[in-house]
Amino acid sequence: xxxxxVRVLVPTGMIGAGFTPETVARGLELGAxxxxxxxxxxxxxxxxxxxxxxxxxxxxxxxxxRILLRAAAQxxxxxxxxxxxxxxxxxxxxxxxxxxxxxxxxxxxRLTVATIHSEQEPAxxxxxxxxxxxxxLPPHGPLDAATxxxxxxxxxxxGHEPIEAALRAxxxxxxxxxATDTAVAAAFPLMKGLPAGPxxxxxKIVECGGQCTTNxxxxxxxxxxxxxxxxxxxxxxxxxxxxxxxxxHMLYETADPFRMREPAGTLDVTHATYEALSDRxxxxxxxxxxxxxxxxxxxxxxxxxxxxxxxFTGIRDPHILANIEHWAALLDKVLTDRVxxxxxxxxxxxxxxxxxxxxxxxNAILADLDPATGPAREVGVLLLVHAADxxxxxxxxxxxxxxxxxxxxxxxxxxxxxxxxxxxxxxxRGAVYEFVLNHVVDTDDPTALFRTEIRKAGNRA
Numbered sequence: 336x337x338x339x340x341v342r343v344l345v346p347t348g349m350i351g352a353g354f355t356p357e358t359v360a361r362g363l364e365l366g367a368x369x370x371x372x373x374x375x376x377x378x379x380x381x382x383x384x385x386x387x388x389x390x391x392x393x394x395x396x397x398x399x400x401r402i403l404l405r406a407a408a409q410x411x412x413x414x415x416x417x418x419x420x421x422x423x424x425x426x427x428x429x430x431x432x433x434x435x436x437x438x439x440x441x442x443x444x445r446l447t448v449a450t451i452h453s454e455q456e457p458a459x460x461x462x463x464x465x466x467x468x469x470x471x472l473p474p475h476g477p478l479d480a481a482t483x484x485x486x487x488x489x490x491x492x493x494g495h496e497p498i499e500a501a502l503r504a505x506x507x508x509x510x511x512x513x514a515t516d517t518a519v520a521a522a523f524p525l526m527k528g529l530p531a532g533p534x535x536x537x538x539k540i541v542e543c544g545g546q547c548t549t550n551x552x553x554x555x556x557x558x559x560x561x562x563x564x565x566x567x568x569x570x571x572x573x574x575x576x577x578x579x580x581x582x583x584h585m586l587y588e589t590a591d592p593f594r595m596r597e598p599a600g601t602l603d604v605t606h607a608t609y610e611a612l613s614d615r616x617x618x619x620x621x622x623x624x625x626x627x628x629x630x631x632x633x634x635x636x637x638x639x640x641x642x643x644x645x646x647f648t649g650i651r652d653p654h655i656l657a658n659i660e661h662w663a664a665l666l667d668k669v670l671t672d673r674v675x676x677x678x679x680x681x682x683x684x685x686x687x688x689x690x691x692x693x694x695x696x697x698n699a700i701l702a703d704l705d706p707a708t709g710p711a712r713e714v715g716v717l718l719l720v721h722a723a724d725x726x727x728x729x730x731x732x733x734x735x736x737x738x739x740x741x742x743x744x745x746x747x748x749x750x751x752x753x754x755x756x757x758x759x760x761x762x763x764r765g766a767v768y769e770f771v772l773n774h775v776v777d778t779d780d781p782t783a784l785f786r787t788e789i790r791k792a793g794n795r796a
Contacts, residue, residue: 351391375418385768423513454510494598531624564620636772
């Protein structure tokens with residue numbers, strides 16, 4: 336490896352999303368020193384943290400891991416996966432570790448594997464809360480002990496330090512719990528002594544693989560980081576990086592396109608420059624990193640907010656479609672009245688249940704902000720009923736059944752026939768989770784909140 340540069344191969348934005356073996360082989364040919372890939376996200380909501388289950392299929396993850404483990408063994412370079420199992424919960428780390436162990440045995444690959452668990456004990460967090468060491472991030476307010484106790488799971492979002500420690504301890508493969516997307520790519524080059532500004536900026540750009548290229552579907556990228564900056568190159572020869580495509584990724588999932596906070600400090604790209612070295616390679620310089628006075632670890636927690644039952648019906652009747660918002664308001668009123676008459680239950684945030692009517696094909700996504708005018712040709716009506724228990728949610732949805740099948744507008748002289756998408760019409764979704772933690776905890780030791788186990792090659796059960 337060139338002592339003045341580190342090449343980070345990022346094959347995809349998330350393990351299990353898929354990539355071609357050829358792009359990984361291309362990365363090895365270009366001299367990759369480490370393979371880094373994200374394994375999770377909060378994008379798909381709180382269910383995966385609350386339930387401790389992954390959103391990706393084991394078969395898809397195993398397919399990707401087999402390619403990457405072979406590549407890491409072939410090249411003699413580390414493989415790092417962060418936020419395992421979608422949420423980074425301990426069960427997700429163990430799930431991916433089991434998949435990894437199976438592949439290593441099948442392929443006869445003798446690689447040392449480190450697992451880093453990131454779930455947090457409520458008792459410890461309440462102790463830190465009492466020491467005024469937990470602080471809210473906007474828009475949340477102060478945390479209380481009851482919220483901590485109410486969480487099904489809480490994870491701490493690690494920076495690069497626990498991953499670097501595992502690499503220094505001899506790990507060939509690092510399977511980390513919840514981690515910042517950037518920490519996965521930053522750990523190895525920081526360990527090699529490269530400056531934090533270029534490292535963190537490069538790691539941010541490559542976090543989603545090919546998303547910083549002109550063809551996000553083409554696969555991953557290779558970042559070459561040196562003491563003065565970094566270059567980004569697509570692994571697919573038919574794709575390209577441009578100054579605009581690279582710079583634009585600083586807009587992705589950031590409140591400020593020029594500054595991004597990590598546990599150890601803040602990346603500042605205000606004065607960064609982006610230069611096209613060719614028609615497909617971009618060089619970036621003048622990125623800086625400001626160390627924080629206080630190292631912090633972000634906490635993510637999910638709790639059960641209730642239980643949900645869903646129904647979905649389709650409307651093609653032109654008269655209803657021309658008056659769809661009036662029809663939805665009528666459905667809201669009639670359902671509320673009938674539930675009260677039949678079950679004696681009241682609706683609303685302080686009542687026995689809540690429900691939501693979403694008009695897909697009309698304004699389900701943008702609601703009142705939707706600029707579209709005129710009636711749609713067809714609309715799908717999604718009813719979500721939320722209650723403290725499943726039986727209540729389903730009972731309300733069943734009362735809605737005849738309304739979602741035949742409810743006319745007030746001026747219709749006939750009963751329309753609408754179309755349920757499924758039979759039975761009601762689908763019980765089970766427990767529904769909500770995120771309730773958006774806080775950071777102060778720590779003087781960046782590795783203290785995380786638990787690392789290293790299993791030497793050949794010493795697996």
